[in-house]
Amino acid sequence: MNELHNRRAFLRAAVAAGAAWAAADLVQVEDALAWAGQQTAHGAGAPSTAAQALTKAQADVVEAMVSRIIPSVDGRPGAREAGAVHFVDRALATFNASQKKLYTDGIADLNRRAKARPSSAGGFVALSPAQQDDVLREVEQTPFFQAARFDAIVGTFALPTYGGNRDFTGWHMLGFDHQPRFQAPFGYYDADANRRG
Amino acid sequence: MQEQRPSARFRPSDLVDFAIVGSGAAGGIIAKELSTAGFTVVVLEQGPRLTETAFDHDEFGTFMRNKHANDPATQPQTFRASSADKAVPQLALIYGRLVGGSNAHFTANVWRLRPLDFNEASVHGAIEGTGFTDWPITYDDLEPYYTKVDWEIGVSGVPGPFDPRRSKPYPMPPLPVKSSGVLMDRAAEKLGLHSQPAPMAINSQYYNGRPACQHCGFCLFFMCEFRSKSTSMATMLPVAEATGRCEIRPDSYVARVEVGRDGRATGVSYFDAQKRMQMQRAKAVVVCANGGETPRLLLNSATSRFPNGLANSSGVVGKHLMFNTYFGANAQFEHPLNEYKSVQNTRIVLDFYDTDPKRGFYGGGGIDARFGKYPITFALGGLPPGSPSWGEGYARALAEQYSRSMFFGSHGTSLPVPTNSVSLDPSLKDAWGLAAARVTYKDHPDDLKNAAFLRSKAMELAEAAGALKAWPEPIAPQTNSVHLLGTCRMGNDSRTSVVDKFNRAHDVKNLFICDGSSMVTSSRGQPTMTIMALAFRAGENIASFAKRGEI
Numbered sequence: 248m249n250e251l252h253n254r255r256a257f258l259r260a261a262v263a264a265g266a267a268w269a270a271a272d273l274v275q276v277e278d279a280l281a282w283a284g285q286q287t288a289h290g291a292g293a294p295s296t297a298a299q300a301l302t303k304a305q306a307d308v309v310e311a312m313v314s315r316i317i318p319s320v321d322g323r324p325g326a327r328e329a330g331a332v333h334f335v336d337r338a339l340a341t342f343n344a345s346q347k348k349l350y351t352d353g354i355a356d357l358n359r360r361a362k363a364r365p366s367s368a369g370g371f372v373a374l375s376p377a378q379q380d381d382v383l384r385e386v387e388q389t390p391f392f393q394a395a396r397f398d399a400i401v402g403t404f405a406l407p408t409y410g411g412n413r414d415f416t417g418w419h420m421l422g423f424d425h426q427p428r429f430q431a432p433f434g435y436y437d438a439d440a441n442r443r444g
Numbered sequence: 445m446q447e448q449r450p451s452a453r454f455r456p457s458d459l460v461d462f463a464i465v466g467s468g469a470a471g472g473i474i475a476k477e478l479s480t481a482g483f484t485v486v487v488l489e490q491g492p493r494l495t496e497t498a499f500d501h502d503e504f505g506t507f508m509r510n511k512h513a514n515d516p517a518t519q520p521q522t523f524r525a526s527s528a529d530k531a532v533p534q535l536a537l538i539y540g541r542l543v544g545g546s547n548a549h550f551t552a553n554v555w556r557l558r559p560l561d562f563n564e565a566s567v568h569g570a571i572e573g574t575g576f577t578d579w580p581i582t583y584d585d586l587e588p589y590y591t592k593v594d595w596e597i598g599v600s601g602v603p604g605p606f607d608p609r610r611s612k613p614y615p616m617p618p619l620p621v622k623s624s625g626v627l628m629d630r631a632a633e634k635l636g637l638h639s640q641p642a643p644m645a646i647n648s649q650y651y652n653g654r655p656a657c658q659h660c661g662f663c664l665f666f667m668c669e670f671r672s673k674s675t676s677m678a679t680m681l682p683v684a685e686a687t688g689r690c691e692i693r694p695d696s697y698v699a700r701v702e703v704g705r706d707g708r709a710t711g712v713s714y715f716d717a718q719k720r721m722q723m724q725r726a727k728a729v730v731v732c733a734n735g736g737e738t739p740r741l742l743l744n745s746a747t748s749r750f751p752n753g754l755a756n757s758s759g760v761v762g763k764h765l766m767f768n769t770y771f772g773a774n775a776q777f778e779h780p781l782n783e784y785k786s787v788q789n790t791r792i793v794l795d796f797y798d799t800d801p802k803r804g805f806y807g808g809g810g811i812d813a814r815f816g817k818y819p820i821t822f823a824l825g826g827l828p829p830g831s832p833s834w835g836e837g838y839a840r841a842l843a844e845q846y847s848r849s850m851f852f853g854s855h856g857t858s859l860p861v862p863t864n865s866v867s868l869d870p871s872l873k874d875a876w877g878l879a880a881a882r883v884t885y886k887d888h889p890d891d892l893k894n895a896a897f898l899r900s901k902a903m904e905l906a907e908a909a910g911a912l913k914a915w916p917e918p919i920a921p922q923t924n925s926v927h928l929l930g931t932c933r934m935g936n937d938s939r940t941s942v943v944d945k946f947n948r949a950h951d952v953k954n955l956f957i958c959d960g961s962s963m964v965t966s967s968r969g970q971p972t973m974t975i976m977a978l979a980f981r982a983g984e985n986i987a988s989f990a991k992r993g994e995i
Contacts, residue, residue, distance in 0.1 A: 315834070315835065317839050321840060323839070323843050325839055387834070400820055400824055401504055405504035406502050406503075408502075420842070422782075422846055423847075424782075428659055428660055429659040429786060430659065431620035431659070433620075434782040434785075434847070435623060435780050436624075437625065439626075441620055441621065
C-alpha cells in the first residue's frame with residue numbers, strides 16, 4: 248500500500264502547489280485508488296475453509312490432486328498453497344453443483360486406483376507425489392481430470408473472493424503484480440525508451 | 445466518484461422527443477448530441493447502471509461467468525454454420541450488458557477507416573456470393589466526425605505513415621510504449637515495415653475532466669474505475685444527463701419498437717426491472733442496440749404491416765453479419781516484458797491494410813503488439829503446443845513465462861456474406877419470452893486466407909523481434925464474436941439496405957438505426973472508431989432533421 252500512499256502524498260503536494268490539473272485529478276484518482284487499493288489488498292480476509300460440498304476426506308483428495316496439477320516447484324507456491332481446494336468446494340456447493348457427482352465419482356476412482364497399487368497403504372492422499380502423478384496420468388483424459396485441471400487453475404488464479412488464490416499466492420507465483428497503478432518503464436525492453444522519455 | 449447528476453426523469457406515458465435503445469458507443473453519443481441540441485431523450489438500457497466501485501479485476505467472473513455481458517442462461521442464442529445445419533444453443537453474439545454497453549469494456553483501439561474502405565468494391569470489383577459493396581458515404585464525409593471522437597471522446601496517438609488525412613491533430617500524445625511495443629518497433633524496422641503508436645481511446649494525460657491512465661492493466665473486457673478510458677459512458681452520458689433533458693433508464697429491456705397505423709414509430713415497449721411491460725412514448729426512435737440485438741429487435745417488432753420485421757422491406761435486416769478475424773502469433777522472450785501492466789497495446793503495424801490482388805484474395809488488416817491474457821486465460825492456454833498441461837513442468841513454465849509472453853495480434857476483414865445472419869430462432873425463447881437470436885455464420889474463404897496471411901506476418905514479426913519461441917494461434921472457423929457488424933447496413937438503395945446515409949430507416953421516417961449494424965464493410969478489425977463517428981454524424985443530422993420538422 249506504500250505505492251497508494253505515495254501517490255496520494257504526491258497529489259496532495261501538487262494541489263498545495265496550486266496545480267489545477269491535480270485538483271481535478273486528486274478527487275477522481277484518489278477515490279479510484281482507494282477502491283483499487285481495497286481490491287489489491289483483498290485476500291487478507293480469507294473465506295471460511297470449512298468444507299461445504301465435499302467431506303473432509305474428499306476435500307483432502309482434491310487438495311492432493313490439485314497440488315499435483317499445479318505443484319509447488321522451485322520454492323514457488325502452487326495450488327495447495329493458494330487454497331484452490333476451497334474454490335473447488337465452494338463452486339461445487341454453488342454455481343458448479345452440477346459437477347458434484349463427477350467429482351465424488353472421480354475421487355472414489357482415484358482412491359480405488361491408489362488402493363489397487365502394490366504395497367498400497369491407503370487412498371490417493373497416502374501415495375507419494377510421484378505415485379500420485381502415476382495415477383493422474385492414468386486418468387488425465389477423463390472429464391473428471393479435465394474439470395479438476397480447470398478448477399485448479401481457476402482456484403489458483405481467480406480473485407480470492409472465489410475461495411482460492413489466498414493472499415494472491417497464485418498471482419505471486421506467476422510474477423503477476425497486482426497494483427492499483429504502475430508507472431513506466433514496465434518491463435526490460437521498454438526501460439531505455441521510457442527513460443529517454 | 446459519485447457525482448450528483450441532475451438527470452431528467454420521464455414517465456413512460458410522457459411523449460419524449462427521442463427514445464434511444466442502447467447506451468453504448470453509439471447510443472451514448474447520440475443521446476448527448478440530441479439532448480444538447482435541446483431535445484428530450486430517454487435512453488433504455490437492458491443492463492444495470494454500475495458505478496466505478498463495481499468495476500473490479502475479476503477475470504473469472506468477467507470472462508467465464510458473464511458478469512457484465514449477456515448471459516446465455518437468461519438470453520440464450522443458437523448457432524449454426526449454414527442453414528443446412530441444425531442450430532444448437534450457443535452464445536455467438538457477445539456484448540456488454542450494462543449502462544455504457546460493450547463500449548464500457550472495450551479495449552479502446554480506435555483505428556479510423558481509410559478512404560479505400562468506403563469504395564473498395566468499386567476498386568476491386570464484386571465478389572461472388574457476397575454483398576460486398578461501397579458505402580454511401582466517403583471518408584471525407586466522416587472525417588469531421590472521426591475528429592469529434594478524437595476530441596470529444598478523447599484519443600491518444602500520433603499520426604502514422606499511412607494514416608488518412610486528419611483535420612486536427614490528436615488531442616493527446618500517445619501512451620508510453622510497453623516492452624511489446626519496443627519489440628514491435630525493432631521487428632518492423634528489421635523487416636522494412638512501419639510500427640506506429642496505437643491510437644487509443646485512453647487518456648495519456650489529464651483530459652476533459654478525466655485523469656490520465658494509471659496503467660493498472662485491466663482494459664480488455666474490463667471497465668475503467670479511473671474513468672481514464674474514453675468511453676461513451678465516461679464522456680457522453682454525463683454530458684447528456686447534465687442537460688436535464690436526458691434520462692438514462694437502466695434495467696429496461698426493449699421488446700418491440702411500436703408502430704402506429706400511419707406506419708410511424710410511436711415508442712418502444714420494454715420490460716422493466718420487475719419484468720413488467722411498459723411503453724415509452726416517443727416522437728422518434730433511435731435503435732443502437734448493437735449489431736446482434738438491433739436486428740433481433742427489428743425482427744421481433746414485426747406487425748401485419750411489416751410482416752418480415754420492422755424496416756425490413758429489403759429483407760436484409762440481420763444479413764451480412766461480419767465478425768472480423770482475430771488470430772496472430774504468440775511469443776516468449778528472454779527477459780520480462782510485464783505485459784500485464786498498462787494498456788493492451790501501444791504499437792501497431794498497418795503495412796498490410798490494403799487489399800492486394802496479387803495475394804489472390806480479398807482482405808487486409810493490422811497487427812498489434814499486446815498480451816491479452818490475464819492469469820486464468822494464460823494458465824488455460826498460454827503455453828506453446830506440446831508444453832506440459834499439468835505437473836511440475838507446467839507449474840515451472842507458467843511461473844517463468846507469464847511475464848515473458850506477448851502476442852502479435854492480427855486483425856482482419858470479414859466479407860459481408862448474405863447467409864451470415866442474425867435471425868429469430870423458431871422455437872427458443874429468452875427469459876422474457878422473446879424469440880432468441882439464431883446466428884448463422886461461416887467465414888468466407890477469403891476471410892480465412894487473409895487471416896492466415898496476416899498471421900504469417902505476425903509470425904515474421906515475432907521472429908524478427910527475437911522471440912525465443914513463437915507459435916501461431918490456430919485458425920478455426922469462427923463461431924462467436926464481440927464485433928457484431930453489418931446487419932442493418934446503410935445504403936442509397938432501399939431494396940438492398942436498411943438505413944440511408946444518415947442512418948434513417950428507409951421504411952420508417954422516424955426510425956433511426958446506428959451501431960455496428962450500420963457498417964457496410966467490416967473495417968480492418970477495429971470498428972469502434974467508425975461506430976462512434978457514425979453516431980456523431982447521425983446525431984447531428986437527426987437533430988437537424990428534427991429542428992426542420994423533417995421527422
